[in-house]
Amino acid sequence: xxxxxxxxxxxxxxxxxxxxxxxxxxxxxxxxxxxxxxxxxxxxxxxxxxxxxxxxxxxxxxxxxxxxxxxxxxxxxxxxxxxxxxxxxxxxxxxxxxxxxxxxxxxxxxxxxxxxxxxxxxxxxxxxxxxxxxxxxxxxxxxxxxxxxxxxxxxxxxxxxxxxxxxxxxxxxxxxxxxxxxxxxxxxxxxxxxxxxxxxxxxxxxxxxxxxxxxxxxxxxxxxxxxxxxxxxxxxxxxxxxxxxxxxxxxxxxxxxxxxxxxxxxxxxxxxxxxxxxxxxxxxxxxxxxxxxxxxxxxxxxxxxxxxxxxxxxxxxxxxxxxxxxxxxxxxxxxxxxxxxx
Numbered sequence: 400x401x402x403x404x405x406x407x408x409x410x411x412x413x414x415x416x417x418x419x420x421x422x423x424x425x426x427x428x429x430x431x432x433x434x435x436x437x438x439x440x441x442x443x444x445x446x447x448x449x450x451x452x453x454x455x456x457x458x459x460x461x462x463x464x465x466x467x468x469x470x471x472x473x474x475x476x477x478x479x480x481x482x483x484x485x486x487x488x489x490x491x492x493x494x495x496x497x498x499x500x501x502x503x504x505x506x507x508x509x510x511x512x513x514x515x516x517x518x519x520x521x522x523x524x525x526x527x528x529x530x531x532x533x534x535x536x537x538x539x540x541x542x543x544x545x546x547x548x549x550x551x552x553x554x555x556x557x558x559x560x561x562x563x564x565x566x567x568x569x570x571x572x573x574x575x576x577x578x579x580x581x582x583x584x585x586x587x588x589x590x591x592x593x594x595x596x597x598x599x600x601x602x603x604x605x606x607x608x609x610x611x612x613x614x615x616x617x618x619x620x621x622x623x624x625x626x627x628x629x630x631x632x633x634x635x636x637x638x639x640x641x642x643x644x645x646x647x648x649x650x651x652x653x654x655x656x657x658x659x660x661x662x663x664x665x666x667x668x669x670x671x672x673x674x675x676x677x678x679x680x681x682x683x684x685x686x687x688x689x690x691x692x693x694x695x696x697x698x699x700x701x702x703x704x705x706x707x708x709x710x711x712x713x714x715x716x717x718x719x720x721x722x723x724x725x726x727x728x729x730x731x732x733x734x735x736x737x738x739x740x741x
Contacts, residue, residue, distance in 0.1 A: 516620030537670025561641030
């Protein structure tokens, strides 16, 4: 990952390609997987500039993301709206001093918007959200899935698949959860058994287009912005194909210990069904399996980034939640974090 100062220098090189001065005011607003800057271009025009992490995505994968976001925005979905460079491209590449090439895109800034929640507060059960907040989010998720069903899989679509292989196969998309250094031998063994079982169970699920298609795949509380017009779904860095229900499970994962979890789940499902009342029978049946699959991805993510501040947070705060899900799965029980079901 490049430093914020080098990221800023790269962005200043690119701004003229968008017809903006290289001297525009920049503010770093996020520094994690990607660098995100606010660009104030004058005359009240503001943009969000993303500098994609080196080596994480290929040019084809980033082009797939940009084109799909444009299609969603044109269909009226509440997603980031990319702007084109002067040459018509949806992203630009620039070489930095060590010979690496970084990809940058610009989006319209969403005014007076803030994240729906915070992962730390969600895990601690201290969020002040209501079931209505999740109901509104459920509606947006249903609209996203309906749009993805209408669009289908475009030619040249190049993204990962969050299926039984991507979540619990030999090479999971976000890495092997059993390789997380903080785990002991017993925990590793349990995770291995749970993944083998989960792989088999998920492999039997339907992949009909009514339940499986293009999904966001990383809808944490920080990847939902709340604006005056309602929730906006951001950060499609990991979008790909998978079960629609995986998006809903992701929304609730970090609220596993929240005292209002049952209310949040009812709200999320009610909002979803309000926009998409004709979901197939059994649509929600794989909640527990996909919740476990979601949790395991975070351990795999941290294993790939050991020593990173976010990885340390996962070791401290997320591992206990995931191990509870693993134990429940191996025992054939409904996880306690879901209150015994719907």
